[in-house]
Amino acid sequence: MFLVDWFYGVLATLGLWQKEAKILFLGLDNAGKTTLLHMLKDERLVQHQPTQFPTSEELSIGRIKFKAFDLGGHQIARRVWKDYYAKVTAHLQWPGAIVSLILHHPTFSENTGSNKNMGKLSMYHCAWRAFQITLLQMERWRLAMAEDGEAKLATSAKQVQVDAVVYLVDAVDKERFAESKKELDALLADDSLANVPFLILGNKIDIPYAASEEELRYYLGLSNFTTGKGNVNLADSNVRPLEIFMCSVVRKMGYGEGFKWMSQYIK
Numbered sequence: 458m459f460l461v462d463w464f465y466g467v468l469a470t471l472g473l474w475q476k477e478a479k480i481l482f483l484g485l486d487n488a489g490k491t492t493l494l495h496m497l498k499d500e501r502l503v504q505h506q507p508t509q510f511p512t513s514e515e516l517s518i519g520r521i522k523f524k525a526f527d528l529g530g531h532q533i534a535r536r537v538w539k540d541y542y543a544k545v546t547a548h549l550q551w552p553g554a555i556v557s558l559i560l561h562h563p564t565f566s567e568n569t570g571s572n573k574n575m576g577k578l579s580m581y582h583c584a585w586r587a588f589q590i591t592l593l594q595m596e597r598w599r600l601a602m603a604e605d606g607e608a609k610l611a612t613s614a615k616q617v618q619v620d621a622v623v624y625l626v627d628a629v630d631k632e633r634f635a636e637s638k639k640e641l642d643a644l645l646a647d648d649s650l651a652n653v654p655f656l657i658l659g660n661k662i663d664i665p666y667a668a669s670e671e672e673l674r675y676y677l678g679l680s681n682f683t684t685g686k687g688n689v690n691l692a693d694s695n696v697r698p699l700e701i702f703m704c705s706v707v708r709k710m711g712y713g714e715g716f717k718w719m720s721q722y723i724k
């Protein structure tokens with residue numbers, strides 16, 4: 458019963474009780490993703506070390522899955538799907554390297570002169586030529602496999618269902634607003650996240666010189682893109698729900714309102 462009460466307590470605060478969703482926490486390093494994840498988990502403030510590779514953390518409460526990824530300084534898609542990509546292609550790297558070393562070794566290249574005249578070819582050269590052709594075939598097969606792997610990777614990216622993105626920005630670190638905007642723009646342009654609601658959290662407003670909501674809206678280039686707080690019905694509009702809420706995760710302020718706003722767009 459305690460567990461159910463706890464589930465209810467956390468999820469009701471976020472407006473997510475009785476909903477089922479996969480929610481991504483994204484943002485540059487140091488934005489506060491891990492702190493938020495842990496705040497939801499045990500409502501305690503713990504000082505976290507910067508999250509090291511692998512840069513994803515997961516938390517399930519009831520039927521809600523929260524997953525955090527770090528995006529600092531990396532192309533989003535590459536970063537998020539890096540693990541899968543590495544698995545698909547790693548075993549294809551070595552054979553290719555060996556084949557290309559042999560094929561390009563000067564001793565065995567086309568220009569040795571000995572194979573210009575077929576009549577003069579020794580058994581040795583015939584055998585060597587056959588070996589080279591086999592290697593070439595293997596190389597083509599390897600490349601085809603690699604392409605297939607990339608195609609599967611792209612498909613799997615599209616198949617992963619995400620119901621909402623919570624994008625955290627450190628509202629104090631104004632020098633990194635441009636970097637944060639770049640990552641956000643890439644996410645908003647990503648086909649696999651088309652129409653997914655975005656909650657932008659401007660975090661750390663407990664620090665006096667944190668940017669205001671207006672400043673953040675301006676620097677993230679969202680002045681004409683936020684869709685409005687409160688209950689705004691966008692169901693028939695094909696417009697992606699997107700809004701900024703300022704918060705302090707450590708003070709447990711602001712993000713609850715943001716989640717409640719977001720929950721209206723999660724079935």
Ligand SMILES: Nc1nc2c(ncn2[C@@H]2O[C@H](COP(=O)(O)OP(=O)(O)OP(=O)(O)O)[C@@H](O)[C@H]2O)c(=O)[nH]1
Pocket residue numbers: 484485486487488489490491492493503504505506507508509527528660661662663664704705706707708
């Ligand atoms: N003042 C203040 N500090 C915060 C707040 N939220 C997080 N922090 C601090 O910001 C730092 C980074 O927080 P993390 O939760 O580790 O950030 P992260 O996004 O997970 O960062 P990486 O794991 O490096 O990607 C930590 O020192 C936190 O204590 C906040 O609301 N106010």
Ligand SMILES: [Mg+2]
Pocket residue numbers: 490491492507508527
């Ligand atoms: Mg972290």
